[in-house]
Amino acid sequence: MSMTRYIGRRVIEIVITAFVLITILFFLFRVMPGDPVSMMLSPQMRPEIKAQLRVQYGFDKPLVVQYFLYMKNVLKGNFGESFYYREPVMGIVWDKLPNTLLLFGSATILSYALGITLGKIIAWKRGSKTEYAATVAGLAFYNMPIFWIGIIVLYIFAYKLDLFPMGGMITPELWMNADVTTIQKALDILYHLTLPLITLTLLLFASSMLIMRNSMLETLRQDYITTAEAKGLPEKVVRNRHAARNAMLPVATSFSLSLAFSLAGGVLTERVFSWPGLGWELVNATVNYDYPLAQAALLFLGIVILVMMLVADIILVFLDPRIRY
């Protein structure tokens, strides 16, 4: 019972955050200098259509009414038409969202797997050269500008060695060919995914590694670890089964806190590798003054964070009964 109440409370908090984000968007696009209409409607439109849309968006009405109209349009998924593509914005967002989720999701999983494994090992070998090297390498990547690392990765593996493509997500010629099987298509995506995935993982693994290390050091001081060792259990069993499992909780807790940071990294990675995701689209739309698309892309990036936070919270409730209180 208390568990459903906890999750319910988190859902409400997250919905409120989403509304705050929409409200920020609303005011952002209205406080700016100039006529808000010109930001919403393409300059090339015919005047009578412009007038009609002006009424649809309610620009002739007071701000409060405009706000509710805006809210209604957002909730219905009506973001208008992209100036640049001349298509409904929602269609573009649905096109790009899976690509972002693919890159972001796989990088998150890979970096946490790598971080937890490394953290476990370096805590076990405390004070060793391995610990020092892994910590310094992790912190170096964590503090470097990820776009710069991406450029260097591109320079080495795509430009100099020609092992991987310079960017994009698919090879168009391959997808045009009707004989190509799904497996070949999947391999093609994987081929394009490799470099951005490596770059994003390099940025992200340090935080989970360091948290895992600290938590593991804490756990190794516990009596049950001494007991396990005294029983004569093999080192690996003590490390992996007895210590690591209990040490993993703080890593899970830190997950939702690091999401905003990871997302910033994701946007920059998409940009450097021309990965056709929401972040790439957001930057493109802003450069092209395509405000309807920029709004929708920003909102959906925010929603990706919020949904992932919620998922993390729900998983955490199962991992840590203390949260339910």
Added chain:
Amino acid sequence: MYYDDKKKKKKGTIGIVAKSLKENWLIFKEEKIGIIGLALIIFFLIFGLLLPAYEHAMGPEEYNPLVGMDLDLNRNPVTGTFSHPPSKAHPLGTDFKGSDLLAQLMNGSQMAFLVGIVVALSSVAIGTVVGLVSGYYGGSLIDSLLMRISEIILSLPLLPLVIVVAAVLGRLSIWGLVFVLAILLWPNTAKIIRSQTLSLRERPYVESARVAGASGFRIMFRHLAPNVLPLSIVYMTLNVTSAILIEASVSFLGFGDPTKVSWGMMLQWCKTQGHLFKALWWMLPPGGCIGLLCMAFYFVGTAMMPIINPSLRKR
């Protein structure tokens, strides 16, 4: 013994501060990375401050980081522009229009300190005040209101939001960016300071201050603030890192202040001129500097942790 002699009292306070500074320095010294970080910060500070001297020595007009260009240069056949690899006249080479890259790099160092320190100071100041108020009135309406606000800000997509703000307001000036970052980066500090304040306010000295009739304001800023200040300083170093990285990212994406030469801006110019792979002498140094300076502040922050948390000390 009454402390009615104000001079005596003051001397006593300074003595205590000096003593604790010395003690803390001894703890800080134990961490090798802290010393490395501090050395790097001092290096970049001097590096940035040397710009006027360098410009003066080489020729203030030709070596101006923003508008200066070397008119004696010919087109480089390799790059197709006036971008040349390092030479005697230009120790780090030149960019596409023949501007000296070392001067730009020095200017970038100044910008990084400016953005990093100002954002960190203001965001940590906001965070500390919010954390103190929230913690001192823990459990009250104002506490939950402040904490909800900080949670909402924490779950916003930070970089995309800054990009859109920059685009909507036209190009953000460097001060506009500093302002936006100060508003968005305080919640982490506020949360930490709040939890610290929650435990501090149960201490006997707070109780006695309250019994003596001290107001909430006085307790918060006279009695509690000095005790959470070390924690704030640690968070300041971490916020410097975030601010420098975000400024670099925003500039690299093309939404920075075009009238200021920052490291991110140098990379953006390198990219728009198509020199990323052609001119490594242009592409590598700015990113390396961003990484090193951010790491330096992060290291100093990490090395200060044992001062606050004695259980992390080596001895």
